[in-house]
Amino acid sequence: MDVIVDDTPEAVTVSCFDSVRREIARRTLTRLVTDGRIHPAYIEKILEEERQKMDDDLVKAGNEAVFEAGVSGLHPEIIKKLGRLKYRTSYGQNQLAHAVETSKIASVLASELGADVEVAKAGGLLHDLGKAMDHNTEGTHALIGAEFARRHGVNPKVVNIIASHHHEVEQTSVEAVIVEAADAISGARPGARREDLEQYIKRLKALESIANAHEGVEQSFAIQAGREVRIIVRPEEVDDLAAYEIAKDIANEIESTMQYPGQIQVTVIRETRAVSYAK
Incomplete structure (x- = not known):
């Protein structure tokens, strides 16, 4: 402090x-x-x-969120941890409000698709639970939150939703896919999040600079608000195996040199072109 x-x-x-x-x-x-x-x-x-x-405020905030989302049967420790998200933001979006909103969106989607509404609601509410602990615990917020939920008796399907919403483990249910979509909708809707324009541009340029510094890279583009960097390589200099190595090297360099929320997808594109002439 x-x-x-x-x-x-x-x-x-x-x-x-x-x-x-x-x-x-x-x-x-x-x-x-x-x-x-x-x-x-x-x-x-x-x-x-x-x-x-x-x-007292954390317990109250957690109980209010649980009530608003319509989720029941949660352990008191989970409710208290959930309340901590009231004081956590991501690009200006309050994370407790985001959790409740994600739960509601997931509930609607699950109802329309014939999936388990209760599992989707609980998964949406708890998907970012690890953000209440990731400041002092080793690991990603998805895996930290999943482990905490598992220890406190949360439904295994909900635990998988928490762990897999950033694809760090395999999704095992349609509800996991629904919560991932609901999370994206809540975070990407107009006005949900904000970032200083100068910092945003600087982050995009840094992503492209890291990619362009690698041998064989022709062009790179930071897209999806910096959540993905797409790299085009020269096919005469980079073979298919080297393309995989470049993707891995760039991802490792981004992890070690940059600070960013969530995860960044690195996609390397190598064009294969076959040309023949009819005479």
């Missing part, structure tokens, strides 16, 4: 990877500054009070 006091008038910056701890610190500082009594014993007292209030 970093508290930054600089030349900005009437402003204190609180920086922390854990969004819940950051919110506790913000509330504590607000009360201390308003009250004016700032000494160690009083700071400890206010901090403990805000921690207790935050615990």
Whole structure:
């Protein structure tokens, strides 16, 4: 946790990877500054009070989300973890609201397609559960969330939905595909997310620069808002086996040098052209 006091008038910056701890610190500082009594014993007292209030707020937020999504039978620890998503955003989109919205969309899609509505609703609500823990746990949010759900007795089909919504494991049900689609719809709808234009352009250029630096690459295009980089190679310089190696190398370089949400698909295209002339 970093508290930054600089030349900005009437402003204190609180920086922390854990969004819940950051919110506790913000509330504590607000009360201390308003009250004016700032000494160690009083700071400890206010901090403990805000921690207790935050615990209550997390449970309340989780219960409200579960009720709104129409999902029942969840373990209290899962509900509390779900509540943490209230203080997590992705490109400006609140992740708890996104989870509820995904659940509702998945429910409608499942109903139309004759799939299991209850499984789809639960999977949609919990698909990003790992984002409440990925700041201090090794692994991707999909696998972290799936493991946490499995330990707390969630339906195995729902666990697979959580684990597979970014294709890190194989999808085993139609409901998993439905939740993946619902997740994409919620995140991609107009106005759902935002990103600073300068940072967005910089990220796209960085993706293309990494791809273009590899031998045999003719052109590269960052598409789908930076979620995929499509690379065209020179067929006379790169054979089919080398194309697979280039895709793997570029993916590894992106992982090691860039920060980005979710995952980025690397697609290498090698054209095969057969030409003959009729005389």
